[in-house]
Amino acid sequence: MTPLRETVETVERASGEYRYGFVTDIETERAPTGLNEEIVRFISAKKEEPEWLLEWRLKAFRMWLGLENREPRWANVHFPKIDFQEACYYAAPKQEGDGPASLDEVDPELLRTYEKLGIPLREQEVLAGVAGAGNVAVDAVFDSVSVATTFKDKLAEMGVIFCPISEAVRDHPELVRKYLGSVVPQGDNFYAALNSAVFSDGSFVYVPKGVQCPMELSTYFRINAQGTGQFERTLIIADEGSRVSYLEGCTAPQRDENQLHAAVVELVALKDAEIKYSTVQNWYPGDAEGKGGIYNFVTKRGACRGADSKISWTQVETGSAITWKYPSVLLQGDRSVGEFYSVAISNLRQQADTGTKMIHLGRDTRSTIISKGISAGRGQQTYRGLVRVQPKAGGARNFTQCDSLLIGDTCGGHTVPYIDVRHPGAEVAHEATTSRISDAQLFYCRQRGLDPEEAVSMIVNGFCRDVLQQLPMEFAVEAQKLLGISLEGAVG
Amino acid sequence: MSEPLLSIRNLRASVDDKEVLKGIDLSVAAGEVAAIMGPNGSGKSTLSNVLAGRDGYEVTDGEVRYDGQDLLAMEPEERAATGVFMAFQYPVEIPGVVNATFTRTALNAQRKARGESAIDAIDFLKRARATLGRLEMDEDFLRRDVNAGFSGGEKKRNEIFQMAMLEPRLAILDETDSGLDIDALRIVATGVNAMRNPERTLVVITHYQRLLEYVVPDSVHVLADGRIARSGDRELALELERAGYAAFQPA
Numbered sequence: 001m002t003p004l005r006e007t008v009e010t011v012e013r014a015s016g017e018y019r020y021g022f023v024t025d026i027e028t029e030r031a032p033t034g035l036n037e038e039i040v041r042f043i044s045a046k047k048e049e050p051e052w053l054l055e056w057r058l059k060a061f062r063m064w065l066g067l068e069n070r071e072p073r074w075a076n077v078h079f080p081k082i083d084f085q086e087a088c089y090y091a092a093p094k095q096e097g098d099g100p101a102s103l104d105e106v107d108p109e110l111l112r113t114y115e116k117l118g119i120p121l122r123e124q125e126v127l128a129g130v131a132g133a134g135n136v137a138v139d140a141v142f143d144s145v146s147v148a149t150t151f152k153d154k155l156a157e158m159g160v161i162f163c164p165i166s167e168a169v170r171d172h173p174e175l176v177r178k179y180l181g182s183v184v185p186q187g188d189n190f191y192a193a194l195n196s197a198v199f200s201d202g203s204f205v206y207v208p209k210g211v212q213c214p215m216e217l218s219t220y221f222r223i224n225a226q227g228t229g230q231f232e233r234t235l236i237i238a239d240e241g242s243r244v245s246y247l248e249g250c251t252a253p254q255r256d257e258n259q260l261h262a263a264v265v266e267l268v269a270l271k272d273a274e275i276k277y278s279t280v281q282n283w284y285p286g287d288a289e290g291k292g293g294i295y296n297f298v299t300k301r302g303a304c305r306g307a308d309s310k311i312s313w314t315q316v317e318t319g320s321a322i323t324w325k326y327p328s329v330l331l332q333g334d335r336s337v338g339e340f341y342s343v344a345i346s347n348l349r350q351q352a353d354t355g356t357k358m359i360h361l362g363r364d365t366r367s368t369i370i371s372k373g374i375s376a377g378r379g380q381q382t383y384r385g386l387v388r389v390q391p392k393a394g395g396a397r398n399f400t401q402c403d404s405l406l407i408g409d410t411c412g413g414h415t416v417p418y419i420d421v422r423h424p425g426a427e428v429a430h431e432a433t434t435s436r437i438s439d440a441q442l443f444y445c446r447q448r449g450l451d452p453e454e455a456v457s458m459i460v461n462g463f464c465r466d467v468l469q470q471l472p473m474e475f476a477v478e479a480q481k482l483l484g485i486s487l488e489g490a491v492g
Numbered sequence: 493m494s495e496p497l498l499s500i501r502n503l504r505a506s507v508d509d510k511e512v513l514k515g516i517d518l519s520v521a522a523g524e525v526a527a528i529m530g531p532n533g534s535g536k537s538t539l540s541n542v543l544a545g546r547d548g549y550e551v552t553d554g555e556v557r558y559d560g561q562d563l564l565a566m567e568p569e570e571r572a573a574t575g576v577f578m579a580f581q582y583p584v585e586i587p588g589v590v591n592a593t594f595t596r597t598a599l600n601a602q603r604k605a606r607g608e609s610a611i612d613a614i615d616f617l618k619r620a621r622a623t624l625g626r627l628e629m630d631e632d633f634l635r636r637d638v639n640a641g642f643s644g645g646e647k648k649r650n651e652i653f654q655m656a657m658l659e660p661r662l663a664i665l666d667e668t669d670s671g672l673d674i675d676a677l678r679i680v681a682t683g684v685n686a687m688r689n690p691e692r693t694l695v696v697i698t699h700y701q702r703l704l705e706y707v708v709p710d711s712v713h714v715l716a717d718g719r720i721a722r723s724g725d726r727e728l729a730l731e732l733e734r735a736g737y738a739a740f741q742p743a
Contacts, residue, residue: 438584439547439548440582440584441584441585441586443544443546443547443568443584444580444583444584444586445586445598446545446567446568446569446572447544447545447546447568447569447571447572447577447578447580448572448594448595448598448601448602448654448658449569449572449573449598449599449601449602449605449658450569450597450598450601451567451569451601454597454601458586458589458593458594458597459586459589461588461589462586462587462588462589462637462638463587463588464588465588465589466588
């Protein structure tokens with residue numbers, strides 16, 4: 001059985017309970033609880049970082065202190081104030097000596113975890129299963145560290161660098177130093193500053209000039225340890241004329257406490273380059289009473305630096321208790337293109353405030369925003385998006401479509417578009433709809449033989465089609481199943 | 493004819509606490525085409541919705557046996573899986589879901605419920621193409637979203653297409669002729685007639701006689717004020733066409 005098929009079947013077997021809620025019993029090395037300069041130094045030392053990066057972190061930490069009590073409060077989400085001194089900022093599976101040189105040195109318990117999650121870490125299994133499907137290189141991040149990156153050698157033949165960011169700091173410091181923080185500066189916002197101070201691991205990708213990355217690159221994030229946050233940092237650089245498609249997936253154990261996930265993702269597309277970034281986010285959403293679940297407070301931004309470059313974000317957000325996330329594109333290069341395709345589900349007591357920012361700086365830049373928000377149970381969902389056309393962005397065009405689907409009468413869907421146009425020649429179009437799954441639709445499907453959950457799943461998948469078809473094939477299938485599962489019990 | 497496939501006894505049902513069906517008795521045999529005619533508000537659509545199991549219709553008395561089973565005890569999708577199909581008077585739009593996917597998913601859901609293997613996409617397509625041809629429908633139809641942007645006639649033809657693909661044992665056609673021009677009516681009737689066979693029962697619910705010129709019924713029943721007021725053969729339909737429903741209207 002191919003790992004991808006296995007993933008799909010794992011999801012298929014899900015019975016409405018969160019399937020990824022198990023805990024891996026593994027010895028963990030942790031930083032002392034709390035956050036201060038010593039902790040930042042501890043993390044940097046653990047990772048044997050160069051002085052410049054320690055200084056970079058400390059600068060971020062001081063900025064974060066300056067932002068104290070200045071968490072963003074404008075989002076339509078509600079939760080008790082977080083005590084940042086109560087969390088642990090570094091947790092890693094314990095290992096002897098240096099990191100694993102190959103998968104055979106990875107703790108088998110960890111490999112079993114990823115097997116259980118349906119993530120293909122064993123390269124040979126992926127290779128055996130490629131028939132027809134594209135293959136996927138995976139970087140697996142477990143709590144604070146990367147535990148395995150597959151297909152590194154094959155990619156290296158083409159000059160593609162795909163590795164944990166901690167390794168990139170060591171092996172490619174010139175690239176990291178040049179681009180780290182160049183899209184999301186350390187002091188960008190409260191959570192980005194926190195991440196810049198304490199980020200532990202994440203993925204690094206560099207695609208050289210003119211290279212079309214031959215496979216999907218994928219990072220799989222897993223929070224395991226209790227009382228920890230996850231602060232990964234991802235940096236992707238597509239050099240001139242190159243192209244890369246990158247996917248991330250996320251799960252976490254089921255716990256009564258809330259855990260913080262504050263990631264930063266930076267994308268840089270140079271002239272004629274294209275980056276496609278897809279996310280299937282299924283962090284633990286909490287229970288029906290709103291107990292537990294991940295706080296997903298993430299800063300994702302891409303810069304279309306060069307002319308004719310393109311960055312496309314696709315996200316399927318089904319998990320997390322609270323989502324605060326606005327994958328954005330800075331359209332700097334002339335004729336550059338930004339896209340944002342999003343499906344977000346808020347069921348149970350989930351709250352999501354998500355959308356995008358498209359900042360048009362160059363001439364004849366184009367952006368497209370397609371957002372599909374689904375609310376069920378007692379979920380609250382807000383689309384928040386900014387389209388800004390700067391004075392020099394003549395010929396800029398944007399099209400935005402925001403659709404909300406409500407299931408039941410105890411949820412909410414909200415749309416908050418901001419449009420700021422400073423050039424008279426810009427064309428900006430915004431369309432929005434709100435609809436309900438009607439009893440008539442449900443009955444029609446049931447009369448044809450679908451049970452209520454199959455019916456909802458089909459109607460919701462139809463509603464999301466424009467976004468799902470942006471995902472790479474195998475993940476589109478998985479995302480479809482996930483949508484159905486996330487909404488189980490949404491109709492009674 | 494053999495044992496009735498569908499047998500309704502003293503069926504009473506209310507909508508919003510108002511009694512609409514006031515004691516219906518009706519038996520339809522396997523292979524029979526039964527027409528149910530009646531004036532507006534007589535309970536025709538309520539009867540079809542109760543048989544299909546729609547929410548919002550409260551059955552207060554009576555029973556419905558279908559193929560030896562208690563039909564009213566079953567969920568709508570269970571009824572579908574045992575072969576009950578309703579062609580909707582107002583077919584529903586499902587944006588983003590193409591007809592081919594919808595129909596194949598429905599067919600496979602029913603097959604699964606019956607313990608049969610799923611039909612693969614290629615076999616499905618073969619059958620779908622043949623069926624579309626009979627209904628004078630373009631193949632493009634399969635790629636269009638379910639009923640979205642369809643004309644009235646296209647929606648009704650889509651119902652007949654689904655019926656042909658799902659091969660029900662009991663098909664209830666709820667005012668399938670309403671809103672059809674004469675050409676569409678002929679095509680729909682051809683599709684319905686192609687479905688007639690000794691095992692399959694059709695209940696054709698209509699206000700007008702004209703569909704029955706093409707789909708000739710074995711029996712005709714007049715539904716008036718929530719009861720079957722009269723039953724007869726095809727002649728009864730013609731008589732209604734001449735005299736109207738005046739004789740059956742409450743004073």
